[in-house]
Amino acid sequence: MHWLLALFAVLAGISNPLQSGSNSALLKTTQAPIVAAFIVYTIGTLCLLACIPFLGFQLKATAAKLGDVPWWAYIGGICNALFLMCSLLITKKLGSATFTTIVVISAVITSVLLDHFGLLGFEVRPATGLRIIGAGLSVIGVVLIAVF
Structure with missing residues (x-):
């Protein structure tokens, strides 16, 4: 399922x-x-x-x-x-890939914070080192997509 x-x-x-x-x-x-x-x-x-x-x-x-x-x-x-x-x-001004990637990165970082603090009814899931590294890699991804 x-x-x-x-x-x-x-x-x-x-x-x-x-x-x-x-x-x-x-x-x-x-x-x-x-x-x-x-x-x-x-x-x-x-x-x-x-x-x-x-x-x-x-x-x-x-x-x-x-x-x-x-x-x-x-x-x-x-x-x-x-x-x-x-x-x-702003989508047309930034381009679809840049806009969507920025949205996804913002969502990932916000989601890690919501999970870590158990906000908005989410179950607490600590922001472990690996989760933080994953969020950081997504930021690197947006830079690669937006700049290159």
């Missing part, structure tokens, strides 16, 4: 530069970042609606639990909007 989860993680990774490129093309044509973002979220909403027959939509049961959600669990939408706007405005 872990291979299936890994496959979905690969698909998420593949979707990242595809999303950035398509978002940039949308912005280039519309010349309006907010309109482009609105179109992206509208299409995303339609995709989520198409998932309802397969995954259900337990709004009534879920609404009762919303009071138990920690405050920081609601920042995902803000983070998503931030990523979308950054993607729209």
Whole structure:
């Protein structure tokens, strides 16, 4: 079953530069970042609606639990909007490889910190020397991709 989860993680990774490129093309044509973002979220909403027959939509049961959600669990939408706007405005200027690599490095370093301190509900996983070396190697990778 872990291979299936890994496959979905690969698909998420593949979707990242595809999303950035398509978002940039949308912005280039519309010349309006907010309109482009609105179109992206509208299409995303339609995709989520198409998932309802397969995954259900337990709004009534879920609404009762919303009071138990920690405050920081609601920042995902803000983070998503931030990523979308950054993607729209800078991917074409940096290039897909540089933008995506910087995003991945930032995500790796942030993830190591979240794991190390057990933030946002993550299980504590210490930032061992090997994990820090791995994060450092990813920084070297972005320099190689961005500069050469």
